[in-house]
Amino acid sequence: DIRMTQSPASLSASLGETVNIECLASEDIYSDLAWYQQKPGKSPQLLIYNANSLQNGVPSRFSGSGSGTQYSLKINSLQSEDVATYFCQQYNNYPLTFGSGTKLEIK
Amino acid sequence: EVQLQESGPGLVKPSQSLSLTCSVTGYSITSNYWGWIRKFPGNKMEWMGYISYSGSTSYNPSLKSRISITRDTSKNQFFLQLNSVTTEDTATYYCARSSSTDFDYWGQGVMVTVSS
Secondary structure, eight states: OOOEEEEOSEEEEOTTOOEEEEEEESSOOTTOEEEEEEOTTSOOEEEEETTTEEOTTOOTTEEEEEETTEEEEEEOSOOGGGOEEEEEEEOSSSSOEEOOOEEEEEO | OOEEEEEOOSEEOTTSOEEEEEEEESSOTTSSEEEEEEEOTTSOEEEEEEEETTSOEEEOTTTTTTEEEEEETTTTEEEEEEOSOOGGGOEEEEEEEESSSSEEEEOOOEEEEEOO
């Protein structure tokens, strides 16, 4: 199985700041990566697919980048509604696997 | 609008079977892929498997001997059965739509506790 190592596990940032969340794959996943946001008590929402493509309706302050084994999710101008847990997921190989999640809070 | 809704018992006894239904509205399950994902206490997410537009299935090898995903196209529903459950199967279970890659629509999730 492809192991997805996500960091940091938790993150506290101020409103308006820029934050980065990282995902490291145990092997090359050729940009076959998605990012999800899960707000408390809600189901996950797809933010980014193919490592850097923004899902329809997702604010442009979210962006994804990376290649090979290293990927990141960037959130510009942090807003209060961004409080959530963020997950990465690879789909280059079966079984599909997820990162362990990053819990984002506002300072 | 595509909507998915999970239903099923919230409590299952050890060694019994867990059975869940995902009802889909706004889109036909004879298109795309339809999956089950679970989230354990502590946040770990696990893809369990899915059923395709044609009815073929793909399962996580970690579950392969215990899992079955089926569908009823006349009702636009698909189903999860997980046999011989243990307390380690306690989780929130989600159904979701996929293109066999990412998951773009999710149900609200159903919490299932395995306990005697």
